[in-house]
Amino acid sequence: MIENFYYLFLSLVAGFCAYRAMISKQLLPSALYLACVSALVSVMLYMLGAHEVAVIELSVGAGLVTVLLVYALSVIGDDTYDPTSIIPKPLAFLLVAATALLVGWMAYPLVSQPAANGEVLLANVLWKQRALDVWVQVALIFSGVMGVLGLLSEKTHPQEIHPHETQAAAEGEAIAVQIEREIHV
Amino acid sequence: MTLNPLNIILFGVVLLLAVGFYGLLITRNLIKIVLVLQILVKAVVLALVLAGKASGNLGLGQSIAATVIVADTIVAVVALALAVQVRRRAGTLDIARISTLQG
Numbered sequence: 001m002i003e004n005f006y007y008l009f010l011s012l013v014a015g016f017c018a019y020r021a022m023i024s025k026q027l028l029p030s031a032l033y034l035a036c037v038s039a040l041v042s043v044m045l046y047m048l049g050a051h052e053v054a055v056i057e058l059s060v061g062a063g064l065v066t067v068l069l070v071y072a073l074s075v076i077g078d079d080t081y082d083p084t085s086i087i088p089k090p091l092a093f094l095l096v097a098a099t100a101l102l103v104g105w106m107a108y109p110l111v112s113q114p115a116a117n118g119e120v121l122l123a124n125v126l127w128k129q130r131a132l133d134v135w136v137q138v139a140l141i142f143s144g145v146m147g148v149l150g151l152l153s154e155k156t157h158p159q160e161i162h163p164h165e166t167q168a169a170a171e172g173e174a175i176a177v178q179i180e181r182e183i184h185v
Numbered sequence: 186m187t188l189n190p191l192n193i194i195l196f197g198v199v200l201l202l203a204v205g206f207y208g209l210l211i212t213r214n215l216i217k218i219v220l221v222l223q224i225l226v227k228a229v230v231l232a233l234v235l236a237g238k239a240s241g242n243l244g245l246g247q248s249i250a251a252t253v254i255v256a257d258t259i260v261a262v263v264a265l266a267l268a269v270q271v272r273r274r275a276g277t278l279d280i281a282r283i284s285t286l287q288g
Contacts, residue, residue: 007190011197018201018224022208027216034220037201041227044194050234053247056254057230065223065261072216072265076272083279085211092210100203104195107232111191111239125244126251133248137255144259150266 007044014040031069038062052122068148194235201228215268215278219261226257 014037021033038061045054085092126134205225212218230250237246268278275283 007193015200018204053250096207104199122244125248133252140259144262147263
């Protein structure tokens with residue numbers, strides 16, 4: 001009974017933090033609320049018995065992704081611009097409510113029965129049954145390193161030169177040519 | 186209607202999915218879209234482990250959830266890098282203003 005209360009409390013707080021992360025005007029509090037969601041989901045995963053995934057989720061979801069978000073915000077600035085949504089909000093709410101009801105209705109019979117026994121170790125599954133996944137993850141991590149390099153690079157491209165800079169350079173060249181002509185005259 | 190921990194976690198999964206879908210529909214800020222996608226993926230990770238627990242094969246659910254976490258992190262990194270470059274070049278993060286597919 002008390003376990004049910006814990007799960008309900010964690011689910012409600014995670015939903016509240018997710019909602020706050022979504023509606024917050026500034027992006028930095030949104031990133032912090034997202035870290036809270038990740039930590040609460042990690043606790044739920046741990047209580048379910050998925051200890052390894054809980055640790056991965058806590059370190060990656062609440063740690064690495066939050067650090068990357070905060071770094072990206074420090075680079076581009078906390079953009080508080082919040083334009084109106086393309087879809088009307090009542091229509092979006094109706095769509096989401098219908099989708100949530102459909103998912104709950106379809107998934108409820110699967111979890112209403114008591115959990116079956118017969119646990120298999122994660123290491124056996126990961127290294128024997130799903131070895132291809134491990135290689136895919138290696139390739140993905142390589143892509144992630146490339147992405148981090150893209151995030152950190154500050155190389156300026158020729159298109160990024162502002163128009164007033166090119167105009168000032170042209171004016172400088174024109175003055176130099178005029179002075180040269182006056183000297184010759 | 187029986188109330189067991191798996192039912193309650195299913196409620197949490199549906200709640201997170203609903204918040205994520207709603208945010209994905211109404212937001213136009215590129216960084217916030219990445220953030221909302223993270224919420225959706227957290228719901229999916231929880232659902233995968235829940236399915237593994239319900240079917241008695243928690244190891245399989247955990248392994249797929251770990252793969253999803255890695256893929257999601259890479260997606261977040263690449264998307265943030267793209268957002269930073271878009272902000273530097275276009276000066277905005279509004280997806281409606283940076284779209285070049287308008288007729």
